[in-house]
Amino acid sequence: MPLPGLLEAVGRYEHALITNDVPELDVLFASGSTTIRSDGGTTLVGHDHIATFRAQRPPVPRRTLVRVHVRGLAPEHAVVVAESERADGGTGVQTQVWSRTEGAWAVTTAHVSTVPPAVPVPATGIPGDTGTHPEHPEPPTDRTVWRVTAEDAAADGTPLPAPPAGSTGPLAGARVAVKDLFAVAGQRVGAGNPAWLAQAPVETASAAAVDALLAAGATLAGIAQTDELAFSLAGTNVHYGTPPNPAAPGRITGGSTSGPSAAVAAGVADVALGTDTGGSVRVPASYCGLFGLRTTHGAVSRDGLVGLASSFDTVGVLTRTPELLTAAAGALLPAQDVVRTTRIVVSPLLMDLADDDVRLAVEAALCALALRTGVPVETVDALTAAGLEEWFEAFRTVQQAEAWAEHRAFVAVHGESLDPAVAARFRAGERIDSAQEAGARAVLAGARTTLVGLLPPGTVLALPSSSTPALRRDADAAEVDAARAGTLRLTCVAGAGGLPALSVPTGRVGTLPVGLCLAAGPGQDRSLLALLGQTPGPAAPLSSLSPLSSVPAPAPAPEALA
Amino acid sequence: MPLPGLLEAVGRYEHALITNDVPELDVLFASGSTTIRSDGGTTLVGHDHIATFRAQRPPVPRRTLVRVHVRGLAPEHAVVVAESERADGGTGVQTQVWSRTEGAWAVTTAHVSTVPPAVPVPATGIPGDTGTHPEHPEPPTDRTVWRVTAEDAAADGTPLPAPPAGSTGPLAGARVAVKDLFAVAGQRVGAGNPAWLAQAPVETASAAAVDALLAAGATLAGIAQTDELAFSLAGTNVHYGTPPNPAAPGRITGGSTSGPSAAVAAGVADVALGTDTGGSVRVPASYCGLFGLRTTHGAVSRDGLVGLASSFDTVGVLTRTPELLTAAAGALLPAQDVVRTTRIVVSPLLMDLADDDVRLAVEAALCALALRTGVPVETVDALTAAGLEEWFEAFRTVQQAEAWAEHRAFVAVHGESLDPAVAARFRAGERIDSAQEAGARAVLAGARTTLVGLLPPGTVLALPSSSTPALRRDADAAEVDAARAGTLRLTCVAGAGGLPALSVPTGRVGTLPVGLCLAAGPGQDRSLLALLGQTPGPAAPLSSLSPLSSVPAPAPAPEALA
The missing domain is CATH 3.90.1300.10 (Amidase signature (AS) domain)
Incomplete structure (x- = not known):
């Protein structure tokens, strides 16, 4: 289902959100009394109530979109679910219903959630590492690793x-x-x-x-x-x-x-x-x-x-x-x-x-x-x-031929020690x-x-x-x-x-x-x-x-x- | 826009959620790989991943729907935003996109947020009062109250x-x-x-x-x-x-x-x-x-x-x-x-x-x-x-006539002391x-x-x-x-x-x-x-x-x- 202009509008919205461009955000939320915005605590109904809220809140923290799911419902309606990460390791999700009226896409329903960072782990000093990487319960020091x-x-x-x-x-x-x-x-x-x-x-x-x-x-x-x-x-x-x-x-x-x-x-x-x-x-x-x-x-x-x-x-x-x-x-x-x-x-x-x-x-x-x-x-x-199947077969042929050439001496002597799938x-x-x-x-x-x-x-x-x-x-x-x-x-x-x-x-x-x-x-x-x-x-x-x-x-x- | 059967489906969903009827919930989430469910922390894509999650989680706490906003998008698509309150004063919002396929409504996108109770206020012992009523910063002991x-x-x-x-x-x-x-x-x-x-x-x-x-x-x-x-x-x-x-x-x-x-x-x-x-x-x-x-x-x-x-x-x-x-x-x-x-x-x-x-x-x-x-x-x-205008006029006529009859003596003497709008x-x-x-x-x-x-x-x-x-x-x-x-x-x-x-x-x-x-x-x-x-x-x-x-x-x- 083609949704011309939808992602352009989503991109404008994201830019406006990050730059706290309130007038642009107001344009991108559908005018009228039926538009809905929810976060965890409050649901606001009506464009103007949402605009009032937005004008009063501080700018949202800087964030990075990591996944944006788009689902067309009808030529004039689509759902966009955007997952984001903040610099501090917190995450967010926004679910938006976008509708197109007279050629212009606007958000008619929005739902926003944010989650603070998980239990903080001391940063390692490694560039870009905020210390929030998963910690394995038993550090893998064993021979499998x-x-x-x-x-x-x-x-x-x-x-x-x-x-x-x-x-x-x-x-x-x-x-x-x-x-x-x-x-x-x-x-x-x-x-x-x-x-x-x-x-x-x-x-x-x-x-x-x-x-x-x-x-x-x-x-x-x-x-x-x-x-x-x-x-x-x-x-x-x-x-x-x-x-x-x-x-x-x-x-x-x-x-x-x-x-x-x-x-x-x-x-x-x-x-x-x-x-x-x-x-x-x-x-x-x-x-x-x-x-x-x-x-x-x-x-x-x-x-x-x-x-x-x-x-x-x-x-x-x-x-x-x-x-x-x-x-x-x-x-x-x-x-x-x-x-x-x-x-x-x-x-x-x-x-x-x-x-x-x-x-x-x-x-x-x-x-x-x-x-x-x-x-x-x-x-x-x-x-x-x-064509792709031909490429794949060619890749595999040359890879196997070269691997055999590379290791034939070892395989000849130690082939029995190999995993049968590798040996094959x-x-x-x-x-x-x-x-x-x-x-x-x-x-x-x-x-x-x-x-x-x-x-x-x-x-x-x-x-x-x-x-x-x-x-x-x-x-x-x-x-x-x-x-x-x-x-x-x-x-x-x-x-x-x-x-x-x-x-x-x-x-x-x-x-x-x-x-x-x-x-x-x-x-x-x-x-x-x-x-x-x-x-x-x-x-x-x-x-x-x-x-x-x-x-x-x-x-x-x-x-x-x- | 008539949306026959939608609220019935929403009612079935709510009942299934409260009774933790996992099979019914699975039916009410659209089958297929494109269905999306988000909460604050995790977005799951695909009916089966959502079903796996649901089967593993504990039952949701009992809650009461307080507002349910319904917006039809197209004959086969609607948004339902349901606000709820929990017995402990916590609140929740779920935004759902419902779509109808072969006559059956199912959720194609869902986003759920919950918020724990606000700062707890000691309960008063009054029936049903969980102590979460708003506290006025300055208790109104003044003469306006x-x-x-x-x-x-x-x-x-x-x-x-x-x-x-x-x-x-x-x-x-x-x-x-x-x-x-x-x-x-x-x-x-x-x-x-x-x-x-x-x-x-x-x-x-x-x-x-x-x-x-x-x-x-x-x-x-x-x-x-x-x-x-x-x-x-x-x-x-x-x-x-x-x-x-x-x-x-x-x-x-x-x-x-x-x-x-x-x-x-x-x-x-x-x-x-x-x-x-x-x-x-x-x-x-x-x-x-x-x-x-x-x-x-x-x-x-x-x-x-x-x-x-x-x-x-x-x-x-x-x-x-x-x-x-x-x-x-x-x-x-x-x-x-x-x-x-x-x-x-x-x-x-x-x-x-x-x-x-x-x-x-x-x-x-x-x-x-x-x-x-x-x-x-x-x-x-x-x-x-x-007819309503006639009722209103009749109500006002009798109210004013009776109010005059009730208080004419007081108004005659003290009319000047009255708020002019009341006096009128x-x-x-x-x-x-x-x-x-x-x-x-x-x-x-x-x-x-x-x-x-x-x-x-x-x-x-x-x-x-x-x-x-x-x-x-x-x-x-x-x-x-x-x-x-x-x-x-x-x-x-x-x-x-x-x-x-x-x-x-x-x-x-x-x-x-x-x-x-x-x-x-x-x-x-x-x-x-x-x-x-x-x-x-x-x-x-x-x-x-x-x-x-x-x-x-x-x-x-x-x-x-x-």
Whole structure:
């Protein structure tokens, strides 16, 4: 259901609220005696009573829209539910019925609630961390999360490398959980498999990414678990167990950057240093409610890293706050031009790969992003179902072929020690012939051309970070396979294009987090990060915003994304 | 806009909520993934997530609907905003968007807020008084409220009459503010005029109504001010000043039972003993947010009372709670059959006499009453504009003629001391000839026949208690006259019919109280009071409930009440 002009009006309202523009707010509340505004304590009826109240109250505290749900009821009526967060950790929800009279949208019913911050937790001093992160009842120091903690290493007489003494770099005070694929000087790399660990040499130097974070002032909290050889998106490990997901009790963290993500989500580390080949940063970011960045392929050095599939392997980071994500990624990335985002595109095909619930959550997160940044959202039909399936098959073919090439020697000797599902992926790589691989590489080259053309600097593609929220720890194989199939078709897009991709943790399915993924053209990592802090320009083209989901319950209409 | 079945569904929802009937609630929330429910802290999207939440939470605390605002958006979509109060003084608001699919209404968006009780005030021990009444910052002990307080009288050596020693009657502990028209043994009657007071004898016995309250265990807090000779609805007095309205700072209390109402609203008395000729209980009840009962004409003894117009004069009481109103009225009234109310009728003509804001507030209060009692509301067209105007003129003619006859001797001598507006009303009575008066009495006899026919036992007429909320203390004469004209046309209906009329303080215009008036056939006082506590019967005919106001903003449509 098209609702032309609705989001422009919502954007004007939000701007007027934040700037305490009382006359504008009065215009955006429907005139007449039947308009209703409620908060917890008082219900006011009639435009003029509401205006009198508004003129007398202090300006509302500054806040950030995190999810905006739009539901069209009829061509002239829609419901907008906006969830927001305040700087102090408090939250708010406003439910508004908007009606259009003579072409102009105005609020006819509004209901506002705010909730003060939860029990305050001392701030850590980390940029952007107000100390309100969830505290895990039992800090995960166990082996499902950590292979080696800083305390373990010190006790063994091989303390982990430290930042320069007295560092005041941008990551000073931030504790890093390093995925057990990166070399850490004085330690072995375990790669999620005890046989790998047993044969690994003690590293004489740290990986380039580890050194870059140390140089920026970070400390190492420890070396954290990974899915076996990083060849999984689940966050399970048959040898070390399944780390807890503090954001979704009883659920998996996603992987393969599982241990670092669990540590950051629990607040016992601040930065997760991970890798993303087919989604290994974006999926745990989505499942654990973290900000996560997969960097442009090739932009960050992979020196000192156990690889999986070199055409797709990238370094990535996860944090609880966008500010720290920007600081951590900034320490890793090369210099890049930062371009203001002026256009967000969505592909209905990609959105529909997610579960219905996830699609709606991601649309709500995206709508909030559009409103708070002033960037219009447009639907594009650059992809076809058949084309996407071809990309996915090509991605998988090359990934499996490269993984087999990378690890065939290890698998030949230690294959029996592997999780059967992981072993099967390696074996599938063994069966790919060179003609198949060449064909797949040709498809990927075409995909990259399409995606680079679709995403010039200033344009961002929005899609779900995963097709489902975190699965239950006891999910059966069929459920795991279905989630993996949907998610890989989403994550392979950035893989195929070598694109940077940012997962923003503002979706909610029930109480479970789910990420909004924002991908940009290669080399646009810093532009993507800048979008998180972007505010509407003086001439923000809000008029071209269009609601993504405006379907009346119960049945989503096919044109919901039109 | 007719919304058939909507209120039935809302009634089912409310019943299911109170009984924690989770399966029924699940049916009444729209199926599908787009349904939204928010409270202060969490927004859940999708029927099943909402159902999971609901199944896990404890039952909601018992609550009472006080206002239910209904707004039709389109034939299949409506907004319902329900305000409720909990037994502990906490309040709640739920805003729901209801949509109809295949004939069945279901909630597609809901937003719920609750607020705990305000600063607790020690309960007084008065039935139904939880101690949360507004506390006036400066308890009104001044002469605008009281002519003689119990403390004044005791200090003068003429203590006010007391209840029987050790009384455990239904009013034990309740403090009564007696309007200065009732005889109180040992005191003079002042009638709101110093010249009247100066010539008044010291009473040797109390009025029958005062004695009845004392016999039920009440104590007398004092003799409180009245508008001059009770011939005003304003609550102003040129000699003693204008008492404050604790429920509406800066506004008048309404009159003529002004001082007693101010005392009860401020919490320094619990029962106001007043009189109602043309609205003198119902209007201050409406303006001050009190429960008020005008009794059936002739049902309660007027012995010991300074009268105004004997064809209409009645005794009445005002309280902060319905329980105490029932107890106080019960001490005054004769035995009566109590009949369950099965039908509430509204006259669009009467509703339209009120300001738009008041009409909407009264409709919201009435909708809540209908939902919590299970009594259907029907529109009737028993009255015509011309007929009502004729009733009003007849009422005014007889009132003025009788008032002149009652007080001509006093006015002849002391007329110069009277407020000019009050004096003018007496002088108008002087000019009425016997033919005019006889004609008016014939019209009133017809009115009474019509009203008694319209209101058999079990049927109640709902209308606004006043046409406006309390006016500002500095309102100009034109504003006062306009409010008086509208209000008198409403209040004269019960006057003409000799009907009991109950004002329920559940309307709100902005933050100002306004009363819903419920009138019944003569002798149905106790049935009216019973309606306040009535709950839906096992076979409540909720299906015949119809929304009263279902107009989309901004312009109320003429058929709004249809």
